[in-house]
Amino acid sequence: MVRQTRWGAVFILIFAGVISALQIGKAAIAVPVLQRELAMTLLAASWIVGAYGVLGATAGLPAGILSSLVSARTALFAGLTVAGFGSLAGAFAESGTVLIATRMLEGCGSLAAALAVPRLLRTVTAPRHIEPVLAMFAAHLPLGSVVMMLAGPHLMAFGWRTLWFANAAIVIGYALAIARVGFEEPQVVHTAPSVRANIGAVLGAPGPVLLALAFGTYTFQYLALSGLLPALLVDRRGLSITAAGTVSAIAVAANAVGNMSAGALVRLGVPVWGTMAAAFAFVGLAAIGIFADATPVALVTVLAAASLGLTGLIPGSIYAAAPRIAATSAALAIALGLINQLSNLGNLTGPAAMAFTVQSLGWGGAPLLFAGVAAIGVTIALLLRGVLRRASHSG
DSSP states (O other): OOSSOOHHHHHHHHHHHHHHHHHHHHHHHHHHHHHHHTTOOHHHHHHHHHHHHHHHHHHHHHHHHHHTTSOHHHHHHHHHHHHHHHHHHHTTOOSHHHHHHHHHHHHHHHHHHHHHHHHHHHHHSOTTTHHHHHHHHTTHHHHHHHHHHHHHHHHGGGOHHHHHHHHHHHHHHHHHHHTTSOOOOOOOOOOHHHHHHHHHHHHTSHHHHHHHHHHHHHHHHHHHHHHHHHHHHHHTTOOOHHHHHHHHHHHHHHHHHHHHHHHHHHHTTOOHHHHHHHHHHHHHHHHHHHTOTTSOHHHHHHHHHHHHHHHTHHHHHHHHHGGGGOOSHHHHHHHHHHHHHHHHHHHHHHHHHHHHHHHHHOGGGHHHHHHHHHHHHHHHHHHHHHHHHHHHHHO
């Protein structure tokens, strides 16, 4: 057990997560250019963005199980390397089909890296710091996406392929740097019974399943609101696309702030279940104002930003709680795989459920969907309260 936190190694690992997340953000910013240069429809181009989500929704848990069989350091190095060479191969793509295939390769690498970093953080972080450190790591996705949204247009000044080449160089270079960092992981011999025991410890216990359900519920509501908020503002309020985009950007930025603020709450001793319950409860209340005809646009902006900002605290809380319910590094890898899978299922189903609700009931029916989210989220949080208390007493 680490007595003193190696802060240099902590930030190196968190930055590895940010670099992995750059690969998600680069596709979103490049879609218009890819459509034009590769003669792709918007639907086809959307698969370049959505490839990671589909991969995570189908392979998150299997990836966690496979990751548990190797050292976290090996998984991180291999993951970054695969993501880097996937980006390099994508830079030579001459068709949308080939580019999507290389995105799947990138996704495999990024998924492996995302599962490995929390395991390594536990080897370089003292017990008193592990929860806030893992909460900080949860901000790697929005941070990486924001960095690429800002830097991507400049890198694409010489074409989208430059963006892919630059990302390949960054990821591969960072993989080589990671290879030079020492991590003291416990040596574990994996046998078929031990692997089955680890899988059973995760899938047969309420803690990992509840955390995964909480993450899936979070991503469901996040994409349901952020994905269709511009449509609400244009169709219902008559805003221009530019104005609707500005309002939506403010709300999404609030979510990123929430992600990065979770560590502070953990350090202050705010219970994980309490953060979740309060955030999910606010989702249901805020939706009433967001979708009401009489609500001024300025108040819609405030409510949407507050809703996404408060729920942005949830990912950090989940990462902070994960080590409590996963005693070993192998079990943590499997638990994170399950969390990743359900979070991506939420990403995929949230916008579709929102669109179906609006199509069936109109925009006025949207609060019913978010009321359901609030009820499910608060129930999960209350169930987690007992689970985490038992885990603390047993630890």
